[in-house]
Amino acid sequence: MNNTVFLRVNGRDWGGWTSVRISAGIDRIARDFNVSITRQWPGGEDVPPVKNGDAVEVLIGDDLVITGWVEALPLRYDAQTIMTGIVGRSKTADLIDCSASPAQHNGKNLFLIASALARPFGVNVVDAGAPAAAVIEAQPEHGETVVDCLNRLLGQAQALAYDDEWGRLVLGRPGSMKAATALVLGENILSCDTERSVR
The missing domain is CATH 2.30.300.10 (Baseplate protein-like domain - beta roll fold)
Structure with missing residues (x-):
């Protein structure tokens, strides 16, 4: 390897x-x-x-x-x-750093809204199982970053957003299946860092 x-x-x-x-x-x-x-x-x-x-x-x-x-x-x-x-x-870092266009997106699903928000930054969006239902309200607030707007929409739609190796934004939903491989200390965990705190 x-x-x-x-x-x-x-x-x-x-x-x-x-x-x-x-x-x-x-x-x-x-x-x-x-x-x-x-x-x-x-x-x-x-x-x-x-x-x-x-x-x-x-x-x-x-x-x-x-x-x-x-x-x-x-x-x-x-x-x-x-x-x-x-x-x-x-490439998706531009969605974190830059403000969203203040356009209103009514009657569109999450994929269409995310595509419209990402388009000005040259970021492609991939639908990996995002909910197809229309989002009720989708208008970025003045000065709101693309990712802040997306996070609101992701919460409404119960979806996830992450990037892939090609710099595309991927939309999906939480899975219900368990991982095929268990994480086992001393076998397949290379390192771990944890902290117990009262904060």
């Missing part, structure tokens, strides 16, 4: 990262990543010619996991080493 992480930016693959973090989930609209590489002064290869706003694909081996944009290029250094990184999110 090839678990090597590559970033494809401007038609070129970049790898050799010393630190990698990739996050995704059914409770998030946008996947994100953060990779970095540390080198000794003064040698080492050049820093990848990547700039903020570049289109990026993140691959684990041959598997595409994120299609999105470069959002930050952190740089840290001390007397011995230099650390450069690339940070980014899925």
Whole structure:
């Protein structure tokens, strides 16, 4: 199994990262990543010619996991080493950061409304079992982000929204089936972090 992480930016693959973090989930609209590489002064290869706003694909081996944009290029250094990184999110991040068009959407179902809200940002929407019934009220409030408007609609329709590896917004509903594989400590759980708190 090839678990090597590559970033494809401007038609070129970049790898050799010393630190990698990739996050995704059914409770998030946008996947994100953060990779970095540390080198000794003064040698080492050049820093990848990547700039903020570049289109990026993140691959684990041959598997595409994120299609999105470069959002930050952190740089840290001390007397011995230099650390450069690339940070980014899925194309659907625009739905989190940007305001929705104030158009009114009456008599439409969740898929049609989400498609209309995502269209100005070039984000495609996939219907993976979203409820087909019309949503009663769907008009973004002034200055409301697309994701805030979607979250209201998702609650009304009892649906989920998340992104896929191509940077599309996926609409579905909670499943009623159990996972085929159980999570078992010491067998298939690589790590776990928990906290007991009175807060």
